[in-house]
């Protein structure tokens with residue numbers, strides 16, 4: 259018997275690490291098969307919006323049933339990116355927008371047109387804000403129609419419990435906020451988020467592929483991180499796939 263659908267909501271075709279590591283669609287799908295992940299949200303960063311669309315489109319064309327495309331929003335001197343994002347979503351069927359504060363300012367005069375467009379197009383923004391609580395609070399307030407997925411529950415590999423608590427509390431007031439659990443190294447905070455917000459606001463992702471110790475073990479450990487929380491079967495199913503499926507309009 260098959261269990262509920264498992265969706266990894268945070269997978270890189272191209273990472274933001276110093277080497278700008280790329281993984282091809284074949285590797286991503288091979289890991290998914292070994293680990294038991296049904297679908298993955300894929301995107302590229304450390305490149306232009308245009309190139310992110312090309313890379314992601316090619317990957318999803320190879321595995322349309324397994325991979326879900328997000329477009330990377332990065333302001334450019336070359337091309338108007340709002341038009342490109344709109345084209346990716348409306349014409350190519352991209353399902354969300356990725357934003358990374360390491361490459362794109364979250365200042366209102368830079369990012370707000372993208373957040374506004376996401377709300378109008380009805381697609382979520384997955385934002386790595388690098389711990390910038392104030393920026394998320396401002397966007398959540400200013401754009402209640404835009405669904406914002408806060409990557410890493412606020413900050414990658416964060417060991418500051420109070421900072422993560424602030425993001426959970428912020429999501430209590432702003433129902434357009436969702437928390438991505440990739441790169442979370444205090445798993446009990448995931449449990450607390452489920453208790454305080456409900457499982458439909460908490461979203462599984464691996465931030466993979468990652469080569470340490472190897473791509474398959476990395477993904478397996480991330481999945482295990484959720485399963486060892488002893489959530490109710492309903493809550494676990496929501497975190498591992500149901501919440502993001504609903505957000506993206508699947509099932």
Ligand SMILES: [Zn+2]
Nearest residue numbers: 268270386465
């Ligand atoms: Zn990431």
